[in-house]
Amino acid sequence: xxxxSAVAVLKTATIVPELIVILTLVxxxxxxxxxxRSNRSLPTLTNLGLTxxxxxxxxxxxxxxxxxxxxxxxxDSDRLSLVFxxxxxxxxxxxxxxxxxxxxxxxVALGEYLVILLTATVGGMFLAGANxxxxxxxxxxxxxxASYLLSGYTKRDPRSNEAAxxxxxxxxxxxxxxxxxxxxxxxxxxxxxxxxxxAAAIRHPELAVVLAMVFIVAGIxxxxxxxxxxxxxxxxxxxxxxxxxxxxxxxxxxxxxxLAVRFLVTVFHTIEPEWHYVFVILTILSMVLGNVVAxxxxxxxxxxxxxxxxxxxxxxxxxxxxxxxxxxxxxxYLLVYLFMNMGxxxxxxxxxxxxxxxxxxxxxGLYQKDPLLTLCLSICLLSLGGIPPLAGFFGKLYIFWAGxxxxxxxxxxxxxxMSVVSIYYYIRVVKQMVVKEPQEMSEAVMxxxxxxxxxxxxxxxxxxxxxxxxxxxxxxxxxxxxFGIVNDAVTGSRFLQASVSPxxxxxSLP
Amino acid sequence: MMLSLVLWFPVxxxxxxxxxxxxxNRVRNxxxxxxxxxxxxxxxxxxxxxxxxxxxxxxxxxxxxGVLGISYHLGIDGIALPLVLLNxxxxxxxxxxxxxxxxRPQLYYALLFLLAGGVAGVFLAQNALLFFLFYEVxxxxxxxxxxxxxxxxxxxASTKFLIFTALSGILLLGGxxxxxxxxxxxxxxxxxxxxxxxxxxxxxxxxxxxxIFLLAFGIKIPLVPLHTWLPDAxxxxxxxxxxxxxxxLLKLGTYGLLRFGVGLFPQAWQRxxxxxxxxxxxxxxxxxxxxxxxxxMKKMVAFSSIGHMGxxxxxxxxxxxxxxxxVTVQMVSHGLISALLFLLxxxxxxxxxxxxxxRLSGLFNPERGLPLIGSLSVLGAMAxxxxxxxxxxxxxxxxxxxxxxxxxLQTLLCMVGTGLTAVYFLILLDRAFFGRLCQDNIPAVTWSxxxxxxxISTIVVFLGIQPQTLLHWITATTQxxxxx
Numbered sequence: 006x007x008x009x010s011a012v013a014v015l016k017t018a019t020i021v022p023e024l025i026v027i028l029t030l031v032x033x034x035x036x037x038x039x040x041x042r043s044n045r046s047l048p049t050l051t052n053l054g055l056t057x058x059x060x061x062x063x064x065x066x067x068x069x070x071x072x073x074x075x076x077x078x079x080x081d082s083d084r085l086s087l088v089f090x091x092x093x094x095x096x097x098x099x100x101x102x103x104x105x106x107x108x109x110x111x112x113v114a115l116g117e118y119l120v121i122l123l124t125a126t127v128g129g130m131f132l133a134g135a136n137x138x139x140x141x142x143x144x145x146x147x148x149x150x151a152s153y154l155l156s157g158y159t160k161r162d163p164r165s166n167e168a169a170x171x172x173x174x175x176x177x178x179x180x181x182x183x184x185x186x187x188x189x190x191x192x193x194x195x196x197x198x199x200x201x202x203x204a205a206a207i208r209h210p211e212l213a214v215v216l217a218m219v220f221i222v223a224g225i226x227x228x229x230x231x232x233x234x235x236x237x238x239x240x241x242x243x244x245x246x247x248x249x250x251x252x253x254x255x256x257x258x259x260x261x262x263x264l265a266v267r268f269l270v271t272v273f274h275t276i277e278p279e280w281h282y283v284f285v286i287l288t289i290l291s292m293v294l295g296n297v298v299a300x301x302x303x304x305x306x307x308x309x310x311x312x313x314x315x316x317x318x319x320x321x322x323x324x325x326x327x328x329x330x331x332x333x334x335x336x337x338y339l340l341v342y343l344f345m346n347m348g349x350x351x352x353x354x355x356x357x358x359x360x361x362x363x364x365x366x367x368x369x370g371l372y373q374k375d376p377l378l379t380l381c382l383s384i385c386l387l388s389l390g391g392i393p394p395l396a397g398f399f400g401k402l403y404i405f406w407a408g409x410x411x412x413x414x415x416x417x418x419x420x421x422x423m424s425v426v427s428i429y430y431y432i433r434v435v436k437q438m439v440v441k442e443p444q445e446m447s448e449a450v451m452x453x454x455x456x457x458x459x460x461x462x463x464x465x466x467x468x469x470x471x472x473x474x475x476x477x478x479x480x481x482x483x484x485x486x487x488f489g490i491v492n493d494a495v496t497g498s499r500f501l502q503a504s505v506s507p508x509x510x511x512x513s514l515p
Numbered sequence: 516m517m518l519s520l521v522l523w524f525p526v527x528x529x530x531x532x533x534x535x536x537x538x539x540n541r542v543r544n545x546x547x548x549x550x551x552x553x554x555x556x557x558x559x560x561x562x563x564x565x566x567x568x569x570x571x572x573x574x575x576x577x578x579x580x581g582v583l584g585i586s587y588h589l590g591i592d593g594i595a596l597p598l599v600l601l602n603x604x605x606x607x608x609x610x611x612x613x614x615x616x617x618x619r620p621q622l623y624y625a626l627l628f629l630l631a632g633g634v635a636g637v638f639l640a641q642n643a644l645l646f647f648l649f650y651e652v653x654x655x656x657x658x659x660x661x662x663x664x665x666x667x668x669x670x671x672a673s674t675k676f677l678i679f680t681a682l683s684g685i686l687l688l689g690g691x692x693x694x695x696x697x698x699x700x701x702x703x704x705x706x707x708x709x710x711x712x713x714x715x716x717x718x719x720x721x722x723x724x725x726x727i728f729l730l731a732f733g734i735k736i737p738l739v740p741l742h743t744w745l746p747d748a749x750x751x752x753x754x755x756x757x758x759x760x761x762x763x764l765l766k767l768g769t770y771g772l773l774r775f776g777v778g779l780f781p782q783a784w785q786r787x788x789x790x791x792x793x794x795x796x797x798x799x800x801x802x803x804x805x806x807x808x809x810x811x812m813k814k815m816v817a818f819s820s821i822g823h824m825g826x827x828x829x830x831x832x833x834x835x836x837x838x839x840x841x842v843t844v845q846m847v848s849h850g851l852i853s854a855l856l857f858l859l860x861x862x863x864x865x866x867x868x869x870x871x872x873x874r875l876s877g878l879f880n881p882e883r884g885l886p887l888i889g890s891l892s893v894l895g896a897m898a899x900x901x902x903x904x905x906x907x908x909x910x911x912x913x914x915x916x917x918x919x920x921x922x923x924l925q926t927l928l929c930m931v932g933t934g935l936t937a938v939y940f941l942i943l944l945d946r947a948f949f950g951r952l953c954q955d956n957i958p959a960v961t962w963s964x965x966x967x968x969x970x971i972s973t974i975v976v977f978l979g980i981q982p983q984t985l986l987h988w989i990t991a992t993t994q995x996x997x998x999x
Binding site: 330333372387392393394398399402403405406409410417418421422424425428429432436439440484485488492 | 581583644652655662674681
């Protein structure tokens with residue numbers, strides 16, 4: 006088989022976005038090596054590469070293939086995976102934008118960081134489309150190991166080291182559990198690794214399948230940081246470099262959700278009630294614990310860590326209702342979550358760069374010194390809390406409506422109550438920034454430096470902040486195109502269509 | 516277009532104000548211009564409104580987010596019209612009566628305009644989710660207005676307000692979802708009020724949903740025992756915010772109860788009516804009795820609000836055309852009278868530094884006291900107690916006249932409430948205005964202090980003598996609503 010026919014058979018064109026990221030990665034590595042430490046073009050290269058990858062994803066979206074399975078069935082490039090890959094690539098792009106200044110100020114090298122970030126992105130993107138267990142495991146490990154490295158990247162900071170070690174130990178054991186679950190499946194299906202074939206082979210639910218499901222859910226729940234597999238989250242979020250946390254809370258989580266949807270829905274179709282049951286418990290615990298514990302936090306990063314656990318709870322709620330609207334609302338929420346959470350992290354980074362602290366009390370009276378930062382952080386947090394007319398409000402509205410339509414009344418009511426709790430702790434930060442009088446200003450804000458955007462790496466941070474601010478503000482009001490995208494993603498995904506319980510009445514306007 | 520203008524003009528103006536550079540008087544003047552513009556637009560709306568029609572007018576219906584059933588559907592009828600007008604008028608009053616030297620004027624005035632836009636949106640929305648959206652939009656501006664420019668315990672009061680209102684919001688959303696999700700007939704997804712009216716429910720589901728809405732709006736109105744946020748919020752809020760809070764924001768609750776309760780569950784509403792009328796009596800008497808014991812003038816006026824909002828529930832429960840007319844007039848009348856009283860209390864507080872009835876006395880002193888403010892207070896108290904010749908009388912008379920045939924006992928008990936209103940306001944007037952003057956060197960009251968109060972008093976008296984001017988806009992609509 007010559008090269009060209011191999012390309013045609015494997016349908017390599019489906020992974021053009023990933024190839025672009027890999028190419029960028031190699032170029033960044035080489036340029037870094039050749040031109041030495043002082044090269045300033047690396048972030049630009051990374052951003053260009055990720056933008057090109059996003060462009061390729063858009064192109065693929067606009068030119069849908071009839072058959073989406075590639076690489077002999079190991080990789081599915083359906084619209085669902087395209088959306089998830091888009092979210093992951095976008096989160097990597099935003100992360101790269103907000104990282105530059107942070108890393109320069111921390112005095113660590115940019116080149117390796119960007120390479121590892123791109124590696125994590127490639128891992129996440131492959132994970133979003135992987136349809137075969139070996140591919141899944143390899144991409145999952147690519148993502149995970151790159152994440153461990155990223156979280157320990159500021160190596161002179163003991164907290165960063167602690168975070169990396171904790172993350173590594175817990176991550177490795179959860180990978181082991183996940184692998185154990187997959188090995189059970191491998192045995193049960195008489196040696197199949199393709200998800201579709203496994204699903205066909207384990208038609209008769211037995212205890213071992215349920216066991217495998219529990220192990221696999223445990224492995225995935227670690228990535229989603231769903232309670233009770235969340236213990237690593239606050240410590241890792243607090244210790245890791247903040248841009249990394251931003252990536253972990255959005256990109257890595259989106260990859261986890263992509264994996265969860267594809268794996269669980271495809272393979273465990275026969276034991277759907279069981280895995281739903283497990284996920285209902287995870288959802289309830291995540292929503293309650295994440296939101297309630299967030300109230301007590303004094304560090305902004307820890308607060309956002311717990312809030313991201315709570316937010317993941319809302320997304321899981323959308324996932325387990327198992328209707329077309331449910332999956333659509335899940336993707337919609339992840340899309341808006343990408344922007345509002347990234348925006349919040351961009352602001353936290355900027356604040357930490359200018360003051361050197363991330364205590365919530367240090368934000369007192371910030372409006373006087375930095376109105377733009379105050380506005381941006383307020384909007385992003387209020388959107389996370391679900392205040393109209395911001396994007397998060399519509400995301401929550403959609404999730405709860407999907408849940409309600411599917412009859413998950415209890416979960417929806419719990420979600421509503423928890424969203425009130427979340428408003429409380431988000432507004433606490435807004436209150437610190439906006440309400441406090443000049444005389445109540447914190448030390449950090451008192452010593453706030455003159456606002457300037459001229460230092461190297463500040464412009465990209467500004468671009469990230471303003472663009473997330475704008476998108477968070479208007480994505481809800483002008484949500485129709487987004488709704489169209491998520492709807493296409495769900496209807497364009499064959500395995501979801503097969504799963505969505507047929508008798509569900511999907512109501513729509515005439 | 517007209518209605519969108521009423522809704523978006525304040526929002527646009529808020530953005531303009533927020534972007535203004537420093538310079539205190541410039542921002543204030545611009546805010547006043549905006550308030551005038553808003554009032555002008557609303558008055559122009561009157562000319563486009565046909566009072567002889569009973570249905571929705573000047574409708575705007577654009578599709579928005581189909582999958583969620585939200586459409587941008589605005590409309591106005593004879594019940595919403597006076598409230599929209601009230602909102603614009605009181606926003607102007609609030610802006611005018613704000614002290615010129617207020618700190619952070621850009622943010623303050625911008626939030627006031629956002630609030631005005633959000634409230635107008637609630638009154639105009641003809642889609643339940645759009646209604647909910649605007650209902651939630653007003654949450655954050657009002658929270659910040661209390662939390663930043665409030666009194667000593669503003670942090671506590673604003674957080675309490677936030678939590679109560681957010682709970683009211685999720686109840687409302689849950690109720691909206693309930694209407695569509697639990698109805699028996701399967702209609703295309705839409706949260707438009709007119710489509711929701713076509714939905715049918717089993718009696719138990721209807722009762723459940725009605726209870727949810729009663730709780731949601733009961734917090735906002737507020738009805739005893741869901742009222743505890745109100746006295747705190749009022750005492751801590753600055754005068755202009757109190758004016759808006761009592762004047763228009765409480766009306767969101769009663770207006771919502773009318774749209775969602777009476778409008779969507781007519782049968783269940785009728786079954787609940789006796790209970791609701793009794794609840795109204797409890798609210799009225801509780802509000803009045805607690806008001807009698809208050810030492811803080813502002814708290815007294817705040818509790819009087821609880822009593823007066825109780826009459827509205829009585830009228831809604833009775834549901835006769837006359838009672839609904841009374842309810843609409845009472846919403847406007849309470850909006851104006853409580854705004855007047857809060858303004859006067861605000862003037863007294865700013866001049867004497869206290870609102871404590873034990874420490875105030877003799878303010879009627881013609882030489883060194885506040886005689887004009889005192890006279891206006893007497894007028895406000897009379898209007899609030901429903902003395903004939905004032906607007907309060909018209910409203911309460913209409914409600915009682917409309918409710919008496921349906922609930923004679925409850926109506927009589929509510930009438931006791933008007934007597935009690937006279938009692939506590941007489942206590943207030945007696946303590947604060949008669950006797951020896953409590954302190955010397957009271958700063959002079961300026962005309963800018965008096966002007967808003969005089970403007971409101973004039974309207975209160977005029978509409979008391981000439982209620983037809985207002986009723987003429989309302990009656991066509993209330994005839995239809997009352998015959999449900």
